[in-house]
Amino acid sequence: MAxxxxxxxxxxxxxxxxxxxxxxxxxxxxxxxxxxxxxxxLYDEQGREYLDCINNVAHVGHCHPxxxxxxxxxxxxxxxxxxxxxxxxxxxxxxxxxxxxxKLSVFYFLNSGSEANDLALRLARxxxxxxxxxxxxHAYHGHLSSxxxxxxxxxxxLDGQKEWVHVAPLPDTYRGPYREDHPxxxxxxxxxxxxxxxxxxxxxxxxxAFFAESLPSVSGQIIPPAGYFSQVAEHIRRAGGLFVAxxxxxxxxxxxxxxxxxQLEGEDFVPDIVTMGKSIGNGHPVACLATTQAVSRAFExxxxxxxxxxxxxxxxxxxxxxxxxxxxxEQLQAHAxxxxxxxxxxxxxxxxxxxxxGDVRGTGLFIGVDLIKDETLRTPATEEAEYLVSRLKExxxxxxxxxPGRNILKFKPPMCFSLDNAQHVVAKLDDILTDMxxxxxxxETLRIKHPPGSTGPGCRAAAGSRPSNLEQGNLVIKSAP
Amino acid sequence: MAxxxxxxxxxxxxxxxxxxxxxxxxxxxxxxxxxxxxxxxLYDEQGREYLDCINNVAHVGHCHPxxxxxxxxxxxxxxxxxxxxxxxxxxxxxxxxxxxxxKLSVFYFLNSGSEANDLALRLARxxxxxxxxxxxxHAYHGHLSSxxxxxxxxxxxLDGQKEWVHVAPLPDTYRGPYREDHPxxxxxxxxxxxxxxxxxxxxxxxxxAFFAESLPSVSGQIIPPAGYFSQVAEHIRRAGGLFVAxxxxxxxxxxxxxxxxxQLEGEDFVPDIVTMGKSIGNGHPVACLATTQAVSRAFExxxxxxxxxxxxxxxxxxxxxxxxxxxxxEQLQAHAxxxxxxxxxxxxxxxxxxxxxGDVRGTGLFIGVDLIKDETLRTPATEEAEYLVSRLKExxxxxxxxxPGRNILKFKPPMCFSLDNAQHVVAKLDDILTDMxxxxxxxETLRIKHPPGSTGPGCRAAAGSRPSNLEQGNLVIKSAP
Numbered sequence: 001m002a003x004x005x006x007x008x009x010x011x012x013x014x015x016x017x018x019x020x021x022x023x024x025x026x027x028x029x030x031x032x033x034x035x036x037x038x039x040x041x042l043y044d045e046q047g048r049e050y051l052d053c054i055n056n057v058a059h060v061g062h063c064h065p066x067x068x069x070x071x072x073x074x075x076x077x078x079x080x081x082x083x084x085x086x087x088x089x090x091x092x093x094x095x096x097x098x099x100x101x102x103k104l105s106v107f108y109f110l111n112s113g114s115e116a117n118d119l120a121l122r123l124a125r126x127x128x129x130x131x132x133x134x135x136x137x138h139a140y141h142g143h144l145s146s147x148x149x150x151x152x153x154x155x156x157x158l159d160g161q162k163e164w165v166h167v168a169p170l171p172d173t174y175r176g177p178y179r180e181d182h183p184x185x186x187x188x189x190x191x192x193x194x195x196x197x198x199x200x201x202x203x204x205x206x207x208x209a210f211f212a213e214s215l216p217s218v219s220g221q222i223i224p225p226a227g228y229f230s231q232v233a234e235h236i237r238r239a240g241g242l243f244v245a246x247x248x249x250x251x252x253x254x255x256x257x258x259x260x261x262x263q264l265e266g267e268d269f270v271p272d273i274v275t276m277g278k279s280i281g282n283g284h285p286v287a288c289l290a291t292t293q294a295v296s297r298a299f300e301x302x303x304x305x306x307x308x309x310x311x312x313x314x315x316x317x318x319x320x321x322x323x324x325x326x327x328x329x330e331q332l333q334a335h336a337x338x339x340x341x342x343x344x345x346x347x348x349x350x351x352x353x354x355x356x357x358g359d360v361r362g363t364g365l366f367i368g369v370d371l372i373k374d375e376t377l378r379t380p381a382t383e384e385a386e387y388l389v390s391r392l393k394e395x396x397x398x399x400x401x402x403x404p405g406r407n408i409l410k411f412k413p414p415m416c417f418s419l420d421n422a423q424h425v426v427a428k429l430d431d432i433l434t435d436m437x438x439x440x441x442x443x444e445t446l447r448i449k450h451p452p453g454s455t456g457p458g459c460r461a462a463a464g465s466r467p468s469n470l471e472q473g474n475l476v477i478k479s480a481p
Numbered sequence: 482m483a484x485x486x487x488x489x490x491x492x493x494x495x496x497x498x499x500x501x502x503x504x505x506x507x508x509x510x511x512x513x514x515x516x517x518x519x520x521x522x523l524y525d526e527q528g529r530e531y532l533d534c535i536n537n538v539a540h541v542g543h544c545h546p547x548x549x550x551x552x553x554x555x556x557x558x559x560x561x562x563x564x565x566x567x568x569x570x571x572x573x574x575x576x577x578x579x580x581x582x583x584k585l586s587v588f589y590f591l592n593s594g595s596e597a598n599d600l601a602l603r604l605a606r607x608x609x610x611x612x613x614x615x616x617x618x619h620a621y622h623g624h625l626s627s628x629x630x631x632x633x634x635x636x637x638x639l640d641g642q643k644e645w646v647h648v649a650p651l652p653d654t655y656r657g658p659y660r661e662d663h664p665x666x667x668x669x670x671x672x673x674x675x676x677x678x679x680x681x682x683x684x685x686x687x688x689x690a691f692f693a694e695s696l697p698s699v700s701g702q703i704i705p706p707a708g709y710f711s712q713v714a715e716h717i718r719r720a721g722g723l724f725v726a727x728x729x730x731x732x733x734x735x736x737x738x739x740x741x742x743x744q745l746e747g748e749d750f751v752p753d754i755v756t757m758g759k760s761i762g763n764g765h766p767v768a769c770l771a772t773t774q775a776v777s778r779a780f781e782x783x784x785x786x787x788x789x790x791x792x793x794x795x796x797x798x799x800x801x802x803x804x805x806x807x808x809x810x811e812q813l814q815a816h817a818x819x820x821x822x823x824x825x826x827x828x829x830x831x832x833x834x835x836x837x838x839g840d841v842r843g844t845g846l847f848i849g850v851d852l853i854k855d856e857t858l859r860t861p862a863t864e865e866a867e868y869l870v871s872r873l874k875e876x877x878x879x880x881x882x883x884x885p886g887r888n889i890l891k892f893k894p895p896m897c898f899s900l901d902n903a904q905h906v907v908a909k910l911d912d913i914l915t916d917m918x919x920x921x922x923x924x925e926t927l928r929i930k931h932p933p934g935s936t937g938p939g940c941r942a943a944a945g946s947r948p949s950n951l952e953q954g955n956l957v958i959k960s961a962p
Binding site for chain 1: 485486487489492493495496498499500501502503504505506507512513514515516517518523536538539543544549552553556557558559560561562563564565566567568570571572574575578586587588589592593594595596599600602603624625626627629635638639758759763764765766767777780781783784785786787788789790791793794796797
């Protein structure tokens with residue numbers, strides 16, 4: 001199946017005909033055809049090797065042999081639903097329970113992080129008898145109807161906000177209302193949540209849950225100030241609601257210091273529900289929800305069965321177990337700490353050198369580089385970020401941007417990402433930023449190279465970007481002539 | 482992984498401790514531990530072979546080597562998201578399009594039938610600008626919040642019916658208001674849908690879609706009268722809504738005569754959206770939604786991306802392609818027709834012999850046997866059905882019941898189910914029914930055997946079932962002393 005069966009142009013043509021354009025390609029103007037993956041590398045149809053800095057799903061590395069073998073061995077003997085007894089599902093639940101606070105002792109298995117978050121919503125509503133949800137601004141919790149409703153990142157572009165959804169400000173100490181110079185940003189942001197709850201209650205609304213990624217990712221790789229989530233949990237529980245920690249992008253040792261990102265908040269901090277997805281199965285569709293006996297019992301009391309056809313099948317569980325094995329055997333959590341610290345340090349050196357880098361933040365192999373047009377206003381350097389990512393791609397490095405201003409470079413590579421990889425990326429970043437600065441000094445236009453004849457959003461965004469004033473040390477993208 | 486790692490009692494104990502009891506086991510009083518599957522057979526930890534008459538997910542047979550090999554070969558080289566170009570996803574879309582009416586030409590790939598039905602809801606609402614849904618009574622469309630809302634089978638036991646959901650009677654010609662003696666049951670049931678639509682419209686509601694399984698399964702293996710869906714589609718489209726055919730349980734050749742169950746309605750009948758799941762990947766978590774260019778474009782016009790992390794990955798598509806290959810190579814659709822007809826014929830002979838069998842209905846390998854307490858009222862023989870299923874299990878035959886009265890035996894085996902298998906099941910069914918009749922004649926109690934010390938719903942249901950009058954030829958379950 002690694003053989004290339006069709007010219008890239010023909011694949012693209014078929015894709016345009018048969019798939020919806022709502023399902024987007026990376027680099028839509030000149031997409032990459034990937035036919036092989038290994039570790040932290042992806043290979044295109046011409047055998048060119050790309051360094052993958054973004055795939056947090058291929059958690060222990062693309063096509064990890066231990067995981068592939070576990071799937072195959074189980075596929076050979078049995079793959080059926082969880083209505084029969086099987087050891088894999090109980091072994092897997094037990095192994096996961098060992099990574100979590102004791103209170104989180106009941107497990108539900110599903111096929112995607114979205115399914116897990118949807119179930120979290122059902123459980124929270126059943127347990128509390130309340131309907132409403134508090135979420136963070138710019139959050140994304142999944143592609144299902146119920147989750148679009150609690151994802152400002154999505155609903156702002158669609159039907160708008162439902163009356164049962166309440167949005168609290170993102171605890172972003174770089175761009176938000178309370179910044180690094182505030183004496184108590186954690187308290188200040190948590191008070192905002194308290195205020196959101198009170199406003200809702202004044203309207204007669206009742207809070208079922210607070211949902212947040214333990215480190216908000218789509219919102220721009222945000223590291224909430226220490227103590228924030230503990231205080232939010234207090235406010236939310238006082239309102240009768242549950243705390244849901246969405247670990248779909250950030251769990252399974254990525255943050256280095258801890259196995260779960262919510263543990264950055266301290267030993268005593270225990271969410272009521274934790275949802276897992278993406279990295280959990282290294283690409284195999286698996287997901288999990290962990291909760292307390294009390295929450296689970298409230299759901300059981302309805303007498304309604306929860307049946308998920310594929311959820312918790314022996315193959316999905318074998319894959320999940322293999323991922324846990326590899327994380328342990330290869331000590332990838334400690335590795336994430338080492339490589340992540342090294343990468344943070346070297347990116348911070350780049351910040352001192354290149355004024356476009358406004359902030360470098362992160363923990364373990366979850367790192368954000370916030371690109372700005374100017375230091376005072378911290379205006380998102382959206383076009384520059386897009387240009388930079390396209391130049392990195394020309395250099396066979398896959399990186400992406402996120403955040404409301406699409407100006408934050410996201411590092412969330414497979415966990416086997418090495419010190420050499422980190423050094424290589426930083427060197428290329430340095431080269432490109434230096435070149436960009438030179439181009440700006442000589443008044444050259446920064447233009448993203450596209451293949452002849454291509455049209456589309458990527459191209460339009462670059463060609464049509466507004467001209468900005470050339471300021472000392474900052475970059476400008478001029479309109480194409 | 483086929484080795485048994487733990488005594489069955491220990492597995493059960495761990496499961497009770499770590500999983501929610503909302504996730505139910507078959508035969509909760511004495512569940513089966515299955516450690517191996519092959520074709521239409523499942524094997525427990527003691528090597529006992531069970532004939533699987535119910536697993537419509539293991540569509541081309543448990544652990545089919547072609548499917549297992551396809552998954553493995555692709556897992557070895559690449560499993561990543563659909564933001565890169567890849568041939569598998571376009572090949573798969575193309576192959577699926579060849580099985581469908583030309584109009585259904587745009588494909589979305591997901592991880593479960595539930596995800597597909599949720600997307601169908603989003604697409605229908607976006608396209609029509611309406612919110613409401615018409616569904617059939619007792620229908621089940623998935624485990625997500627949005628789908629519980631449109632599943633009377635579920636919402637009747639939970640929060641109740643939402644104001645945007647409208648329930649039409651099940652087109653059941655055996656138990657519904659219009660039966661086999663009605664001159665035009667299709668027209669009569671379709672008029673009921675028309676009436677439901679009008680009532681909703683009078684309240685100012687607007688219909689986005691009609692959702693139905695092409696053959697309602699959870700509702701009791703219902704075969705809607707010919708012409709029903711075409712007329713429903715007319716009514717629904719006149720109201721500005723879309724017709725969604727849920728093929729999750731019944732697609733991929735199961736009905737024998739056609740590849741899709743909706744095609745039983747004739748060449749001209751084309752739904753606006755078709756959803757697929759379960760059998761599509763022979764157990765691998767895959768699902769698909771097919772729709773028209775017009776519906777897809779309305780969704781694209783929002784400018785909002787649809788990204789499904791695992792959906793359409795190269796492994797899921799390789800598995801889906803392999804299932805299509807096996808269906809073709811082994812001519813399983815024709816096989817379903819042959820074996821299904823044979824099974825229907827022999828079950829009908831049993832109907833003539835055993836008065837408890839009220840109705841035998843089906844097409845291909847989708848068959849229902851409706852068990853009744855009396856011929857006049859057609860009272861569901863709920864306890865008798867449970868007893869029968871437990872006796873079949875003792876004979877190593879896995880069958881289940883469904884329908885609002887849990888009295889309909891459901892045949893939906895892997896498609897490799899053979900003539901011998903059919904003969905074997907019917908012979909056992911005959912033996913057990915004969916024995917049941919003898920027991921009733923000699924006033925013996927029909928009691929489900931449970932292991933000593935077991936307690937639980939299955940046991941309680943049998944022990945606590947109400948005594949009924951002994952009628953000529955019918956069965957009675959007496960209260961246990």
